[in-house]
Amino acid sequence: xxxxxxxxxxxxxxxxxxxxxxxxxxxxxxxxxxxxxxxxxxxxxxxxxxxxxxxxxxxxxxxxxxxxxxxxxxxxxxxxxxxxxxxxxxxxxxxxxxxxxxxxxxxxxxxxxxxxx
Amino acid sequence: xxxxxxxxxxxxxxxxxxxxxxxxxxxxxxxxxxxxxxxxxxxxxxxxxxxxxxxxxxxxxxxxxxxxxxxxxxxxxxxxxxxxxxxxxxxxxxxxxxxxxxxxxxxxxxxxx
Numbered sequence: 001x002x003x004x005x006x007x008x009x010x011x012x013x014x015x016x017x018x019x020x021x022x023x024x025x026x027x028x029x030x031x032x033x034x035x036x037x038x039x040x041x042x043x044x045x046x047x048x049x050x051x052x053x054x055x056x057x058x059x060x061x062x063x064x065x066x067x068x069x070x071x072x073x074x075x076x077x078x079x080x081x082x083x084x085x086x087x088x089x090x091x092x093x094x095x096x097x098x099x100x101x102x103x104x105x106x107x108x109x110x111x112x113x114x115x116x117x
Numbered sequence: 118x119x120x121x122x123x124x125x126x127x128x129x130x131x132x133x134x135x136x137x138x139x140x141x142x143x144x145x146x147x148x149x150x151x152x153x154x155x156x157x158x159x160x161x162x163x164x165x166x167x168x169x170x171x172x173x174x175x176x177x178x179x180x181x182x183x184x185x186x187x188x189x190x191x192x193x194x195x196x197x198x199x200x201x202x203x204x205x206x207x208x209x210x211x212x213x214x215x216x217x218x219x220x221x222x223x224x225x226x227x228x229x230x
């Protein structure tokens with residue numbers, strides 16, 4: 001099946017610094033990628049949807065200046081958490097929509113555990 | 118607007134027994150896709166099973182099967198011969214175009230040895 005690679009899997013950063021998370025579709029072209037935030041024992045909270053070559057669409061309540069999303073190619077999307085603060089500590093997951101095994105499916109990266117100290 | 122509801126926050130099942138996880142959804146679309154995803158402690162989301170709305174036959178993948186009731190907008194997951202490795206969060210999901218996916222709140226399943 002299709003593979004989405006997300007890294008880093010874990011990152012610890014100091015408060016006030018920025019962190020970049022990469023999401024790559026390794027064997028298919030992902031025209032649409034999604035970024036989620038997940039709190040413990042909870043569902044996925046959609047942060048934004050990005051389409052290759054265009055600006056990301058952010059969900060209500062998500063600060064676009066804080067969570068910068070770039071989808072420069074059909075295989076790469078990045079999420080940059082700018083001026084990170086402890087409340088940004090969370091688990092972030094990317095997903096790419098593609099035609100896997102002949103049908104529409106969401107493929108997920110491994111997730112990134114961000115800890116801001 | 119599309120919504121997905123999972124009414125069972127937590128469930129447990131004895132090893133080797135069968136368990137059914139519930140999911141209902143709301144949509145005005147006629148063509149769409151439904152999924153069950155598993156998220157084990159590693160937190161990697163794994164596709165368990167998929168159903169196209171236009172197919173009347175319920176999808177089956179080894180020990181996993183669904184009961185898809187389109188009129189009732191119900192999409193339950195049955196796990197047979199439960200194994201310890203089935204312990205995970207299970208999310209029901211919906212999409213019609215692939216441009217947006219809607220997830221339920223999840224069911225935490227524990228398989229008891």
